[in-house]
Amino acid sequence: MESQQAINGAKPAGKPLGAVTNMRRFIKEQNYEEAAIFEKVWQNGVIVFDTNVLLNLYRYNKEARNELIKLMKSYQSRLWIPYQIGLEFMANCETVKAWIHKGFKDLNRNLH
Numbered sequence: 001m002e003s004q005q006a007i008n009g010a011k012p013a014g015k016p017l018g019a020v021t022n023m024r025r026f027i028k029e030q031n032y033e034e035a036a037i038f039e040k041v042w043q044n045g046v047i048v049f050d051t052n053v054l055l056n057l058y059r060y061n062k063e064a065r066n067e068l069i070k071l072m073k074s075y076q077s078r079l080w081i082p083y084q085i086g087l088e089f090m091a092n093c094e095t096v097k098a099w100i101h102k103g104f105k106d107l108n109r110n111l112h
Helices: 004-008 020-030 032-044 051-059 062-074 083-111
Strands: none
Touching: 051 062, 051 083
16 A cells, blocks of 8 residues: 555655665554554565575575575465466576585685
């Protein structure tokens, strides 16, 4: 639901919105009804990860990967992977794995 300011093209005062907390604060300040709707969506909405989020499971270090997997498990009942995202993941996962393997081979060669 867009605020009247957004519909009229006016920009909200203050710093640009970037972080989720700033977005939530901005929406709550705009209108209590809109904030209530936003909270309902935030608490119950479907979560869709971009293909790169899934491919990053290969790129992240062990700690970051485990944290993302933990987060995915905690929201598993709300996760959805559209067919297109699955296709993109399958089309690119071997390339990402090869890129990582090549990086390790190059590093090993440069160390010796």
